[in-house]
Amino acid sequence: MGKGFYEVPVAVNEPVKDYAPGSPERKAVLEAYKELYNANIDVPMYINGQEVRTGDTATMSPPHEHQHSLGTYHRATQANVQSAIDGALEARKAWSQMPWEQRAGIFLRAAELIAGPYRAKINAATMLAQSKTIYQAEIDSACELIDFLRFNVQFMTEIYAEQPESTSGAWNRLEYRPLEGFIYAITPFNFTAIAGNLPASAALMGNVVLWKPSDSQIFSAKVIIDVFREAGVPDGVINVVYGDPVMITNTVLESPDFSGLHFTGSTHVFKSLWKQIGENIFKYKTYPRIVGETGGKDFIVAHKSANSKQVSTAISRGAFEFQGQKCSAASRCYIPQSLWPAVKEEVIADVKSFKIGSPEDMSNFITAVIHEGSFDKLASYIDAAKADADAEIIVGGNYDKSKGYFIEPTVIVTSNPKYTTMCTELFGPVVTIFVYEDDAWEETLHLVDETGEYALTGAVFSEDRYALDQAVKILENAAGNFYINDKPTGAVVGQQPFGGARGSGTNDKAGSKLNLYRWISPRMVKETFVSPTDYRYPFLG
Template identity: 60%
Template sequence: MSFGIFNVPTPANEPVKEYRPGSPEREALKKALAYFRAQETDIPMYIGNQEVRTERKLRIAPPHDHKHTLGYFYEGDAEHVVQAIDAALAAKENWANLSWEHRASIFLKAADLISGPYRARINAATMLGQSKNAYQAEIDSACELIDFLRFNVSYATEIYRQQPNSSPGVWNRLEYRPLEGFVFALTPFNFTAIAGNLPTSTALMGNTVVWKPAYTQILSAKVIMEVLKEAGLPAGVINLIYVDGPVAGDIIFKHPDFAGIHFTGSTGVFQTIWGEIGANIHRYKSYPRIVGETGGKDFVLVHESADTDEVATGLVRGAFEYQGQKCSAASRAYIPSTLWPAIESKMLAFLSEIKMGGTEDFSNFINAVIDERAFKKITSYIDEAKTSDRVEIVAGGNYDGSKGYFIEPTVLLVNDPKYRTMCEELFGPVLSIYVYEPTDYDSIVKIVNTTSPYALTGSIFAKDRYIIERTAKQLENAAGNFYINDKPTGAVVGQQPFGGARASGTNDKAGSALNLFRWVSARTIKETYVSPRHFAYPFLFEE
């Protein structure tokens, strides 16, 4: 057998294509959209080397055109959860023992497949299944997922190279073993890249995975599996199942070989999972790794020294891109009264230009929210605001769910910084603004820090460097990703590792070596060349 210390290709962020009229990428994407529109895609579960279909077929539809059928997936039950766990455990030994460079090669090939022949396909699936416009799909399902795959390989290589010192006559080594057992990946609807990263990052480190995606992301999840299979991922390494959450959890969290969970979703669900793991801790072979990124109530704090055009742009983009369905979306803003008239005027001008509709029309900036449940939740807040004497609707406030789940970008001006839309996560295109007097800035900083239990993202707009430094220190625990003079969204792999603390998760920073460390269990090996042959130490010798 041949050996070598291999240098992996140096990763660089995937360039974002623009999809200008007449461009090759635009034409390819239109063809892929038409392809998915013209057929009903059959979506099986992938367990071991089997494509599994059941008696229960569930329909999927575009959120912006919910009467159109994109296809059907097959919902599983408890038996399929058991089968997926068994398949993951059966694949574990061979996968864990595969040389690291061959594991890495599979995911590097997957990145190239998405960058090339699968780019239009995965973007189209995301646009239709999750109602994302072409640009939002491009930065998510293509570029960010490619970046996760390539940068994670580089980070894994760095981890494996970290070795301890050795003293004379001793060789100390550190092995980075995969976890003992299987990992459960539970992924959300809003980012195809997250859905791809959570199972693949754990698998890269030698683990085998049971993957349950959100039902509203299943079309693009199927494309991810197609890519991984073509890249050469062995059967059973990642098992994709469509099972109701409590059904899956009842089996997984009681299994002795449960080794960890990689999660993105709501805070409530994550806390429930944490409780279930704690209640079953006596069942497990090892203490499971619990890694989660959850909710956010992300803030924009504006100082009197800020540029009003920059603020207005950051608020419109940060609050309303992808209909506010980013865990990092700007949801609450604090603006000084001296700047509010100019910022309001600029925002209203921007919003008057924004078009809303289906993703197939590339001129639409706003599309639909993900499903009827989200539509009803978000519009209930808007309806309450319409009747409240504590709120003024500055923009938007209208909605229509007859064809698609469309909600206008809505700006609420509140007279109470503790009004519920300033405190509670809405996960939709609603931005709440509180206008304060500039002399109250210090007290507003305290309100920003204490209003919400979350601590995911936040930003400050200011030109006064003393204010920037002081505020950043005061809010050091209020956001895991903090932005200066920018919107609080758009973290890039390799540039801004992503994750928050408090009720926003475990802050294990997806897109960095910090995350990959959670998926290994280190073993220290000390080898002594000439071993002692008597118990006595020199200090015991007589004078």
């Protein structure tokens, strides 16, 4: 068989379709939406290439119409989880030895399947499962997932090309091995792209994976599974289980072959997992890699020189797109006194112009939050703000879960920069604003840095370059993704690698080579061409 140094297709970001009225993509996604809405599907687990049904089922419903059933999914037993682990380890024998170009071909094919025949279906499934507007679904489940798959293949080849220097007498080479064991991928509800990328990025590097999607995202995760299977991911390489997260996690973390955690979710859960891994450390054959992207309390801070309309638009988009259910969503803002009247008027006008309802109606900018637990938590914070003396709701503040989990986009203004909603991650369409004196710019920057446990994203608006420079320096550790004159959401694969530190995660930057390095264990090979035959060195005389 011929060999070569293969060049993969140059990765480019997938163009975002606009879904304008009358466009073919709009027609296709609405047809897919209606078909999936009425399909009432049964979702099995996927273990060692087999569809596994336990009969212990739970119902899937759209957050914007929670009485409607989209179908059911099957929950794992402990035996199912152990079977998935055993199957993954067996699959590793062949998968870890497969030539890299064959692995690349599988995931490049997956990208093209999503870009083409699966595009309408995966977008419609995301609209239904996570109550995303078509635009939010398109940039997530289609474009970002395609980008992850394409760019990760390119990043893999760049990593493999990184080799040490050699001499005429010895050839030095690095082998980039997969980790010894299996990876546990835990994915969130809010991004279909993250759900696909966490298992796929580890598998691309030759690892085998046990993947547990969020219960609230299984409907769209099913489409990802279908894509991977059609693309040719071999049996056992990515096993998928649903159900009790404590039981599944306990079973996984008891295995001596556990070698890595790829996680996106809450800070509290991630810290608990880290602790559990630490307590089990003497059980493992290798030190597990722990990669996590967790919570955020992301900021917008405006200087007195900023353009008010740019700031207000950043708040309206950054805080309320996808109902604020992005770990990068703007949820605390610091606005100077002189700019506040204009920003206030503009934000109120924006919020009052939002249409709220089902994503099937593409004139709606706001849809439902993910489930009743989220709805109830958000409603409690809104009610508290209505009663607290140091808070005022200037627009929004209503909610209704009779049909769907609808929270009206809400803007709170507080006189207390450490007010609870300035510090606590709410994960919903609620933003809190603190108005500061114009001459307290530096003081306010320190306040931004010292408020809360997170450091994921943040944005600074200013037309004064000295003020911007000051912000960049003081806020050095306040955000892993830092935006100048832009909202703090919308990182693009290959352009803005994503991740934060402090309580926001390990900052291993999904969408870059940095993340893929975590799923390899290099082996250094030195080959000496003519070996010494005498132990004596010249210094011995």
